[in-house]
Amino acid sequence: MANVKNKHWAMVIDSAKCIDCKACDVACKHENGIEANGSREVYRNWITSKGVEGTYPNLKQRFEPSQCHHCANTPCYKVCPTSATYKNEDGLIMMDYKRCIVCSTCIAACPYDARYVSKQKKAIDKCTFCAHRIYIGKLPACVDTCPTKVRVFGDLNDPESEVSKLLASRHYFVIKPEAGTKPNLYYLT
Amino acid sequence: MSTLIGSAIQNAKSSFSPRGAAWALWAGVLVIIGLAALVNYLINGHDAYGTSRQVPWGILISTYVFFVVSSTGLCLVSSLGHVFGFKQFEVIGKRAIVMAIATILAGFAVIATEIGYPFRMLIYNFISPNFTAAIWWMGTLYGLYLLFILLEFGFMMKVNHKYAGYAGLAAFVAGIAAHSNLGAVFGLLDARKWWSGPFLPIYFILSAAVTGCAIVLLLFAVRYMKEKMPDNVRDTMLTISKLFCFLLGVLIFFGIWKLFSSLYAGAPGKYEAMMALINGPLWISYWGFEVFLGMVLPFVLILATKGKHLGVAVFAAASSMIGIFFMRYNLVVAGQLKPMRYDPEVVNASGLVSYAPSMTEIGIVLGGIGLCLLMYIAANMIFNLDADKHH
Numbered sequence: 001m002a003n004v005k006n007k008h009w010a011m012v013i014d015s016a017k018c019i020d021c022k023a024c025d026v027a028c029k030h031e032n033g034i035e036a037n038g039s040r041e042v043y044r045n046w047i048t049s050k051g052v053e054g055t056y057p058n059l060k061q062r063f064e065p066s067q068c069h070h071c072a073n074t075p076c077y078k079v080c081p082t083s084a085t086y087k088n089e090d091g092l093i094m095m096d097y098k099r100c101i102v103c104s105t106c107i108a109a110c111p112y113d114a115r116y117v118s119k120q121k122k123a124i125d126k127c128t129f130c131a132h133r134i135y136i137g138k139l140p141a142c143v144d145t146c147p148t149k150v151r152v153f154g155d156l157n158d159p160e161s162e163v164s165k166l167l168a169s170r171h172y173f174v175i176k177p178e179a180g181t182k183p184n185l186y187y188l189t
Numbered sequence: 190m191s192t193l194i195g196s197a198i199q200n201a202k203s204s205f206s207p208r209g210a211a212w213a214l215w216a217g218v219l220v221i222i223g224l225a226a227l228v229n230y231l232i233n234g235h236d237a238y239g240t241s242r243q244v245p246w247g248i249l250i251s252t253y254v255f256f257v258v259s260s261t262g263l264c265l266v267s268s269l270g271h272v273f274g275f276k277q278f279e280v281i282g283k284r285a286i287v288m289a290i291a292t293i294l295a296g297f298a299v300i301a302t303e304i305g306y307p308f309r310m311l312i313y314n315f316i317s318p319n320f321t322a323a324i325w326w327m328g329t330l331y332g333l334y335l336l337f338i339l340l341e342f343g344f345m346m347k348v349n350h351k352y353a354g355y356a357g358l359a360a361f362v363a364g365i366a367a368h369s370n371l372g373a374v375f376g377l378l379d380a381r382k383w384w385s386g387p388f389l390p391i392y393f394i395l396s397a398a399v400t401g402c403a404i405v406l407l408l409f410a411v412r413y414m415k416e417k418m419p420d421n422v423r424d425t426m427l428t429i430s431k432l433f434c435f436l437l438g439v440l441i442f443f444g445i446w447k448l449f450s451s452l453y454a455g456a457p458g459k460y461e462a463m464m465a466l467i468n469g470p471l472w473i474s475y476w477g478f479e480v481f482l483g484m485v486l487p488f489v490l491i492l493a494t495k496g497k498h499l500g501v502a503v504f505a506a507a508s509s510m511i512g513i514f515f516m517r518y519n520l521v522v523a524g525q526l527k528p529m530r531y532d533p534e535v536v537n538a539s540g541l542v543s544y545a546p547s548m549t550e551i552g553i554v555l556g557g558i559g560l561c562l563l564m565y566i567a568a569n570m571i572f573n574l575d576a577d578k579h580h
Contacts, residue, residue: 108245108246
């Protein structure tokens with residue numbers, strides 16, 4: 001595993017580029033071996049339609065991709081009774097499946113609805129930013145597969161990274177800032 | 190040991206009655222329904238439940254809350270006598286503590302069917318505890334609480350009042366701490382605005398005291414259904430009915446301010462949850478059961494009879510217990526109906542998600558109630574739960 005101590009992983013999302021093709025969802029499920037088996041509740045990332053904007057004929061449909069926000073102030077981590085949810089040194093919020101008792105408190109605590117019960121894992125599951133890939137120098141599957149490059153992933157501690165440059169040069173927002181979760185998913189305006 | 194078992198068997202034989210057998214039979218039927226539901230759960234897992242990604246906690250969580258609120262309430266009310274020294278309340282001690290044990294065990298049984306992997310909990314609660322989790326504190330403190338009330342009951346049966354008092358005090362402290370942590374399991378979830386804040390840990394303690402009074406009234410009404418209630422017991426019950434009425438008044442006061450504060454500013458999360466109760470999918474459960482049967486009717490009945498009519502007080506207690514069951518359900522479900530994000534697949538036209546308990550969940554709830562009654566009936570047959578003569 002690469003040295004992750006000084007990393008601060010983040011994802012920058014340019015929603016305007018999203019075409020709702022759902023390749024991110026497919027790539028995520030394939031990469032992480034997630035079998036939904038027809039369940040509409042089993043997914044780690046999703047795309048929300050934000051509706052039609054503008055007036056005819058200048059209309060625009062906007063979509064908002066999302067997933068676990070890997071919050072710095074982490075509600076799901078605080079409420080887990082058995083420490084099944086834990087934080088890596090680089091801030092990634094991870095699951096130790098064997099410790100999870102499926103009390104679902106983390107599901108109730110997450111303001112982003114990023115968690116679900118996984119029958120496969122016999123535990124609660126969520127996005128890991130594809131930790132197994134990024135530690136060998138690859139990008140998360142959803143980032144890698146996106147045809148319009150909606151998602152940009154990188155290290156905020158590196159001023160030369162694309163995520164750092166984007167956040168330095170563009171306006172952005174986070175979802176539910178009032179929740180005080182300090183999320184690591186940033187949306188460009 | 191053999192003497193104890195012998196005397197227990199002797200007690201059971203001598204206290205056998207057709208009425209007791211009929212109660213046991215009904216409780217047994219409920220347990221069988223619960224076991225059938227349990228088998229379905231073991232085969233189909235959480236698919237057998239009505240819970241979902243958006244509403245992960247359903248009627249089994251609310252039933253667990255109902256049982257542990259009852260247990261804590263019984264402990265609080267019984268503590269008035271043998272912990273705080275109000276002599277009048279000493280007559281209720283053993284019976285209340287036995288029911289406190291039965292209710293908490295039934296609560297544990299019900300929540301074991303909601304938690305996906307309860308055996309992992311027993312291991313990892315010790316190996317990798319998370320001290321910032323209210324649910325860890327709740328579980329651990331309730332474990333201690335159970336130990337203390339078992340000790341308390343043991344000392345009571347041995348007529349060792351000194352140690353029963355110590356164990357009772359420990360149970361009182363553990364019960365208050367555990368129960369406020371149960372409130373904190375909800376109250377510390379900042380994402381769920383209707384729950385979050387200091388209200389629930391405090392409200393749960395008050396609510397427990399109300400429930401404790403109601404159950405004590407019912408227990409003694411059943412105990413003396415076929416024979417005359419001794420005067421000292423009757424006096425105690427009338428005092429408890431007044432305490433019950435007073436606490437109901439405070440509970441109504443809490444409820445009114447919760448309602449106003451949830452609606453006043455129209456704050457997202459709080460507003461929708463409250464509206465779901467007063468004019469949404471839970472309105473019957475809220476107005477009919479929680480407000481009318483649970484609080485207003487019993488409060489008005491006892492007030493109207495000035496707390497002097499025991500029969501009315503017992504009826505009020507029964508009404509209140511039915512309402513309180515729905516009160517727990519409303520609390521758990523309403524707090525989750527406003528989804529964390531808008532997903533058109535699951536959100537209805539009013540912007541809420543939905544939850545309805547499945548037959549399996551209802552079966553387990555009935556089984557939990559049956560188990561609780563069966564444990565109490567068994568204890569009532571085996572042990573002499575009436576006050577010791579010198580009282």
